[in-house]
Amino acid sequence: MRTSPSHASQAFFTDRTQRWQVLLQHRGMFKKFQPSTDIVGQTPVKSSVQRGIRSTLLSSWKIDTETLEEIWPKKESIVHVKCRDHLSIYALHGEPLFFQGHDGPYLPTVRLLHKYPFILPHVRIDRGAIRFLLAGAHMMCPGLTSAGGWLPPADAALPAGTAVAFDAEGKEFAVGVGITKLGTEEMRAVNKGIAVESVTYVGDDLWALQKL
Amino acid sequence: MAATVDPTSTQLEKRATPPVQMFYCGVCTYPPEYCEFGNSLSKCKEWLQAQHPDLYEKYYSDVALKAKLGTISQEAQSRLEEETIKKEAKADAKADAARKKKLASQVIIKRIERNKRKFVTSIRGLEAFGVDLKKAAKLFAQRFATGGSVTKNAAGIDEIVVQGDVSQEIYDMIAEANEDGKGGKKGLDILKGVLIDNIELVEEKRKKDTEQ
Incomplete structure (x- = not known):
């Protein structure tokens, strides 16, 4: 089961983030995601695996044990929803909570992010970029470095390959989730090309998937 | 007795951060501030005005509209509005076609x-x-x-x-x-x-x- 062709190609990508990015491009995120054909199966997650996920979430998200307990109570068992291209969605009571592409980072759904905005570091895109993000485009540097955008200051710089939440200029709530392709300082310096790859956003097919 | 019960409950609340109560548009399911980027803005506006006049005031009053402009130029804004109208018409046509197809099937x-x-x-x-x-x-x-x-x-x-x-x-x-x-x-x-x-x-x- 685990010996799919993509497994063999992993050897080419020694760098974890690089591999993740290639996968991202390959599967096109949730832009054309059809629950009826793209979901392969649902299985309850083993409790030992759940423990592993729980500790990974606690270390990778800015979240404390109690809040995680609120989102995902210890006694409740999550369901692993397997989708095409090694994409996994984890759902609690049929409501998608977070997902993972291949073995990349766990990313919260936008709905979960709205409820708990602090779990990911934020970047802000300017107003002109919102409509592109909502059409599924990756975010380019100028959209983040311009007056309407915002990047964390130099002393809180994010490295490439970090999961971030997209805020938008003049908006209260996050609009999407992405993975940085450049470090934030690098974005300022280069100011060209893709800065953050968008993974999921308001209005995509994962957003539409409220119940599994 | 109540005094002894209270501190424990507040302590609990202090530890687990409560989720942000989210409110989504009943027409396009976006957070209302993003309705303008959806393809049913006029319907969303109507719905919000009828159901939640206070929020309507917050998002669509003249002051809010002016503040919303932010760093974007007037020209870009008008282009955006034009596009929204176009998108809306397109979505309407699509919905109409889907309805007709349904009637015929x-x-x-x-x-x-x-x-x-x-x-x-x-x-x-x-x-x-x-x-x-x-x-x-x-x-x-x-x-x-x-x-x-x-x-x-x-x-x-x-x-x-x-x-x-x-x-x-x-x-x-x-x-x-x-x-x-x-x-x-x-x-x-x-x-x-x-x-x-x-x-x-x-x-x-x-x-x-x-x-x-």
């Missing part, structure tokens, strides 16, 4: 003779009305205590096959589920949305020479 309940006095019933075309075929098949199987399954027919289209001659019963069930006024009988809501006038009952007699 037929549900065919076919009684197929298998063996003199034995029949199977096949139901085709339910998926056009947004019925989950698997669930519907299960419902029929349970209701009639017979086998019911989703199978691909010769043309490669999914249809439900139920053992026994239950065509009239299925017709009645669908009719019942879609009766006006009533919310539909319990358990029948899977079959909701089907247009009764579009259901056709047909019979297929077995040809003699194909007998096995």
